Amino acid sequence: MAFDWFKRNKSLPAGETSSAETISPVAVGPATAEAVAQAEALSDTPGKGLFSRLRQGLTRSREQLVEGVGRLVLGKKVIDAELLEDLEALLLQADLGTAATREIMDRVTERVRRKELTDPNALQAALRESLLDILRPRAQQWSPEKGRSQVLLMVGINGAGKTTTIGKLAAHWKAEGFGIVLAAGDTFRAAAVEQLQGWGKRVQVPVVAQGTGADSASVIFDALTTTRARGSELLIADTAGRLHTQGHLMEELKKIKRVLGKQDPEAPQQIWLVLDAGTGQNALNQVRQFHDAVGLTGICITKLDGTAKGGVVAAIARAVPIPIRYIGVGEQVEDLRPFDPESFVDALFAESKP
Numbered sequence: 210m211a212f213d214w215f216k217r218n219k220s221l222p223a224g225e226t227s228s229a230e231t232i233s234p235v236a237v238g239p240a241t242a243e244a245v246a247q248a249e250a251l252s253d254t255p256g257k258g259l260f261s262r263l264r265q266g267l268t269r270s271r272e273q274l275v276e277g278v279g280r281l282v283l284g285k286k287v288i289d290a291e292l293l294e295d296l297e298a299l300l301l302q303a304d305l306g307t308a309a310t311r312e313i314m315d316r317v318t319e320r321v322r323r324k325e326l327t328d329p330n331a332l333q334a335a336l337r338e339s340l341l342d343i344l345r346p347r348a349q350q351w352s353p354e355k356g357r358s359q360v361l362l363m364v365g366i367n368g369a370g371k372t373t374t375i376g377k378l379a380a381h382w383k384a385e386g387f388g389i390v391l392a393a394g395d396t397f398r399a400a401a402v403e404q405l406q407g408w409g410k411r412v413q414v415p416v417v418a419q420g421t422g423a424d425s426a427s428v429i430f431d432a433l434t435t436t437r438a439r440g441s442e443l444l445i446a447d448t449a450g451r452l453h454t455q456g457h458l459m460e461e462l463k464k465i466k467r468v469l470g471k472q473d474p475e476a477p478q479q480i481w482l483v484l485d486a487g488t489g490q491n492a493l494n495q496v497r498q499f500h501d502a503v504g505l506t507g508i509c510i511t512k513l514d515g516t517a518k519g520g521v522v523a524a525i526a527r528a529v530p531i532p533i534r535y536i537g538v539g540e541q542v543e544d545l546r547p548f549d550p551e552s553f554v555d556a557l558f559a560e561s562k563p
């Protein structure tokens with residue numbers, strides 16, 4: 210199902226480059242997953258590298274999806290209608306959603322009909338290829354630029370992982386040599402300001418805050434003034450996940466945009482939605498709501514380590530043309546990974562190690 214609201218006025222954010230042209234802001238760099246895996250195999254501490262962490266984080270989804278297909282085809286000699294039906298049910302259970310599932314099933318069925326795909330054991334490879342086709346167009350990385358101050362506004366419902374993701378991003382980009390400032394724009398939830406200040410201390414970046422109950426838009430406006438005065442490249446602004454009503458939340462986010470625009474007509478340059486992968490298909494509703502309210506330029510999907518429903522990444526990729534910037538596969542700073550379809554799929558399909 211294509212979202213009509215997308216066709217109205219939302220196109221891909223301007224100035225995007227493909228992941229192939231952009232240097233990743235995180236240590237994994239442009240190396241392919243295979244290269245990383247090879248390097249790990251040669252290292253003194255195999256299993257401790259970034260690719261291993263990704264593979265480890267995706268364990269539950271791999272068991273559900275990839276090993277699930279393995280169980281389906283076990284002992285099967287031909288790909289028949291029953292096997293295809295079981296495959297479809299499995300994809301839906303892994304939260305790929307109706308559109309991505311239909312696309313994959315159409316391709317598989319067509320290849321079976323043309324007798325290009327006959328061996329049940331080749332189904333996993335066919336699934337892998339289809340997933341890559343769905344995910345590849347959403348891989349567009351973004352990183353701060355030298356010589357200017359920009360704003361990244363992080364939005365999302367409560368508990369999605371906004372504050373944690375902000376802390377991890379600040380650490381990554383600081384390590385890349387960028388000047389980062391954080392704004393404690395969640396002035397609604399008690400302890401939200403302290404949580405962000407905790408991250409500021411941990412990763413050693415300044416946090417602009419006024420305290421619970423302050424006006425979120427003015428906190429973030431002041432933080433932009435500070436960011437520019439310091440000559441820092443990026444202000445990352447935290448926002449509330451919950452106000453008295455959902456309507457209030459959307460109005461507050463619109464106000465933040467308006468107020469920032471008075472200081473810099475281009476700010477906020479980026480607005481990223483943080484989604485909890487465990488939310489399932491409701492994630493698509495969240496994307497639509499936030500995109501309608503403020504216009505998203507990126508999505509971060511967190512907590513992929515805590516769910517067997519990693520297929521939701523494909524559901525989102527298939528449903529909306531918004532870049533998937535980062536994925537979270539754990540609580541450590543290095544568990545936030547730039548979204549790279551090849552390593553994601555490699556990790557998902559990686560052989561489980563004994």
Ligand SMILES: Nc1nc2c(ncn2[C@@H]2O[C@H](COP(=O)(O)OP(=O)(O)OP(=O)(O)O)[C@@H](O)[C@H]2O)c(=O)[nH]1
Pocket residue numbers: 365366367368369370371372373374395398401448449450451483511512513514515536537538539540544
């Ligand atoms: N396992 C795991 N936990 C995560 C990940 N990302 C965030 N979390 C945890 O999710 C919980 C909620 O994260 P927060 O960053 O506080 O979420 P938030 O969106 O800021 O929530 P509010 O401030 O209530 O709106 C925390 O306990 C995080 O440690 C992830 O990728 N994996």
Ligand SMILES: [Mg+2]
Pocket residue numbers: 371372373395401447450
């Ligand atoms: Mg928070």
